[in-house]
Amino acid sequence: MAERPFPVAAGDLGNFEYCEQKAVFDRRFGNRRTAHAAQRSEDGVAAHRRFENEPQAGDRRCFVATCVYGADAPETELLRRYRDNSMMRGAWGRAMVRVYYAASPWLVRAIRPFPAVMRIARRILDRIVARIAAGRPSETEGRQ
Amino acid sequence: MMLRLLSFLVFAPMHLAIWLLGGCFRALRWLFTQRSWLADELRRATVWSSETTHDGRFRDFHLYAKPDRVYQLVDGRLCVTEFKTREQFRAYRSDIVQISVGAAALAARGFAVAPYGYVIVENAEDGTRQCIRVDLLHDDALELALNRYKGVMGGSLSPRRAYNRKCAQCGHRDTCTPAGAC
Numbered sequence: 001m002a003e004r005p006f007p008v009a010a011g012d013l014g015n016f017e018y019c020e021q022k023a024v025f026d027r028r029f030g031n032r033r034t035a036h037a038a039q040r041s042e043d044g045v046a047a048h049r050r051f052e053n054e055p056q057a058g059d060r061r062c063f064v065a066t067c068v069y070g071a072d073a074p075e076t077e078l079l080r081r082y083r084d085n086s087m088m089r090g091a092w093g094r095a096m097v098r099v100y101y102a103a104s105p106w107l108v109r110a111i112r113p114f115p116a117v118m119r120i121a122r123r124i125l126d127r128i129v130a131r132i133a134a135g136r137p138s139e140t141e142g143r144q
Numbered sequence: 145m146m147l148r149l150l151s152f153l154v155f156a157p158m159h160l161a162i163w164l165l166g167g168c169f170r171a172l173r174w175l176f177t178q179r180s181w182l183a184d185e186l187r188r189a190t191v192w193s194s195e196t197t198h199d200g201r202f203r204d205f206h207l208y209a210k211p212d213r214v215y216q217l218v219d220g221r222l223c224v225t226e227f228k229t230r231e232q233f234r235a236y237r238s239d240i241v242q243i244s245v246g247a248a249a250l251a252a253r254g255f256a257v258a259p260y261g262y263v264i265v266e267n268a269e270d271g272t273r274q275c276i277r278v279d280l281l282h283d284d285a286l287e288l289a290l291n292r293y294k295g296v297m298g299g300s301l302s303p304r305r306a307y308n309r310k311c312a313q314c315g316h317r318d319t320c321t322p323a324g325a326c
Contacts, residue, residue, distance in 0.1 A: 005201055006294050010209035010249075014242035016293050020303035024296065025316040032315030040229075040268075040313075047229045047266055051212065052195055095168075102167030103160060110156055114149065 054101065063104040067112060068122045075129045082132050181273035183262060185223075189215035192222055200252025203283075205290050209246035217258060222250055224261040225275075233274040235263040241289055244281040 016023040025032075033041065062083070065076040087093035111117045193214045200207055212227040224246040226239055243261035251257045263276045281289065295301035311317055 003204070005204055005206040006290075007206045007208065008245065008290055008293060010207065010211075010242045010245035013245055013289065013293055014238040016296070017238040017241045017289065018236070019306035019310075019314075020296050021305040021320055022314060022316060024303045025319060027297065029316065029319070034313050034315055037313045037315065043268065044229045047268075048212065048227060051227045051264075051266070099164060099167035103163040106159065106163055110152065110159070114152060116149075117152070 054098075063101075063108050064121065065125060067108045068118060068125055075125070078129055078132060079125075181264075181275055183275040183277065185217055186215050186225070186262065186275065189217045189223065192216040198246065198249045198253070200249040202248045202252050202290075203287055205287075205294075207245050207249040207252070209242075209249045211243070211246040212264070214246070214250070221256045221258045222247075223258040224250070225264055226261070227264045227266065229266045229268045231268055233265045233267070233276065235265070235276045235278050239263045240278050240281060241286075243278065244286050247280050248283070248286060 012023070015026070062076055062080050065073075065079045069075045083097060087097050111121055191213055193211070195210060195212060196214075197208060197210045198214075199209070209224075211224045213225045215223045215225065217223050224243045226243055226246075228239065240261075243263070247257045247261060260277055260279050263278055264273060265276060266273045292301065296303045305320065311320075314320070
């Protein structure tokens with residue numbers, strides 16, 4: 001009978017390369033950290049979160065639209081394409097996208113528990129999507 | 145229900161205003177700094193995935209990776225990047241190994257992957273960034289690293305110790321460090 005493949009996570013192997021003894025101790029005693037290391041870790045997590053929320057052309061994330069329509073809905077894809085093809089071309093458009101990315105994760109958390117607010121958001125987004133679709137018929141085509 | 149709605153109507157605009165102000169500030173800063181640090185080919189690339197777990201079979205191992213960003217280059221190949229906050233702009237072997245595992249997991253799923261990746265280092269003090277290109281491990285070198293990991297974690301090989309200045313910040317230093325070693 002064939003042996004099952006040994007599972008390895010990239011982060012674990014990276015930590016192991018850094019210090020093998022620490023990796024073994026982490027597994028045996030748990031990930032003990034000094035106060036300084038814990039603070040550095042928290043700072044790193046916050047920086048990661050900022051980095052993760054930064055938009056870029058071709059970025060597939062669209063928080064509010066994803067929450068309202070779903071990640072792979074045609075409306076979400078249309079809004080992504082509008083962001084990439086129109087808004088990200090100009091400095092002000094990029095700034096607006098940046099503001100949107102700063103506010104939208106919070107906005108999504110705030111509106112998700114309220115179906116009535118979600119319906120209003122959907123109605124607003126429907127109108128935006130309709131205007132974009134009317135102005136740019138090619139935007140409705142899916143991403144290749 | 146009414147109370148929740150009322151509190152939402154009162155606090156939501158206030159929170160939103162604060163977020164938007166912060167967003168405006170960050171937007172202006174971003175306008176002047178964003179992308180100047182990004183490698184040329186990544187500027188032309190598109191973000192293919194972000195903080196997404198990829199897995200795949202590599203020889204006797206099943207690899208799991210959650211790269212910070214995977215870019216799709218203009219030529220269609222995927223390029224794995226990792227984001228790090230550090231005091232110095234440099235990449236370590238541990239970064240290369242981590243990115244190599246991500247690339248191997250993607251390659252195992254049949255994607256064309258670039259033989260290099262990037263470590264995006266953010267200075268912990270001033271927030272400036274640099275994008276450092278690194279060559280990935282060859283398959284045989286990656287397999288060696290994986291076999292050693294398996295041996296050490298399984299107890300058949302003895303672990304090596306790092307003995308560097310980071311030992312002073314390690315939570316296991318009392319258990320690990322022999323008297324006077326660091």
